[in-house]
Amino acid sequence: MQSIKPPKCYCILYPLLCRTCNWEDFMVHHSEERDRPSELMLEWVKNQPYWNQNHGSDHFLMLGRLTWAFRRKTDADSDWGTSFLRMPLMKNVLRLSIEKNPWDDLEVSVPYPTAFHPQFETEIKQWQDLVRSRNRSSHFCFVGAVRKKIKNDFREVLMNYCKNETGSCKIVDCSVTHCYDGAPAILEAFLDSDFCLQPKGDGFTRRSMFDCMMAGSIPVYFWEGSFKTQYEWHLPSPSEDYSVYMDHTEVRNDTNIIREVLDKFTKDDVKKMREILIDAMPKYLYARSNQGLGSSNDAFDIAIDEVLKRFKQQREQKQNLEEQEQMKNL
Structure with a gap:
């Protein structure tokens, strides 16, 4: 530093x-x-x-x-x-x-910053209680916009599917709704849904993943690159305990797979998965205060602690090797 x-x-x-x-x-x-x-x-x-x-x-x-x-x-x-x-x-x-x-x-x-930057530990706990007690009216949701310049855009596949599943899927079309930082429409969709569909963003990941988890909505991934090897310092393991994966090729061939897979999760399953996201929340949020979140480390604290730990181990390994070389030369 x-x-x-x-x-x-x-x-x-x-x-x-x-x-x-x-x-x-x-x-x-x-x-x-x-x-x-x-x-x-x-x-x-x-x-x-x-x-x-x-x-x-x-x-x-x-x-x-x-x-x-x-x-x-x-x-x-x-x-x-x-x-x-x-x-x-x-x-x-x-x-x-x-x-x-x-x-x-x-x-x-490290996690994408969300719109929620708690200043005190009590704010985190209040939010966790709200997320935990929220009555959710939708089985799953999709927040995003179709990218018309991309041929066979997977987001369009999800959008069209959700339009035909209005009884189960809540849609926020960002080509119509202003999906700005912390937009109420986005937050409401995630708070109202048990699951949230998460296609790729500009890379394999997207900020929406963390907006979704912060609201207690269970992320549904379609590319392994969206979750495998990502955010290992900040998210629990294994990812299967709090997320769902469906191969994008299979979904493109038959979108009914989405509903079939998600219907297999019982209310107790969903509750357990959501609780993992709620408990881990301080680890993937960034505090507003320079003092952190009291007894809870936020995403920044964890990143810096892990960097320091990594370099400390690196220095100790180097010192051990140097000592071994010195012993050989005695």
């Missing part, structure tokens, strides 16, 4: 400058221009006195976008994003992101 005495720290947090993830810079046509802010930042980091001690292996940062936006594979101007995470100076740096690359051991996913 930032410190006036970095040698006494297990790790160093360095800033990801806004220009490295600014939307306008992502829209620049030439790939070299898109990479330039990242290169300038890394040049600055490399010249800091504590970088060369461990070549970045005791440094970490928080990415401002999905990891995929920083993984451009070629220098072709037509390729999306920047090559920030593929730059040589990033090969040892730990990255936190709202969606991790499952095949990168140096990345860890």
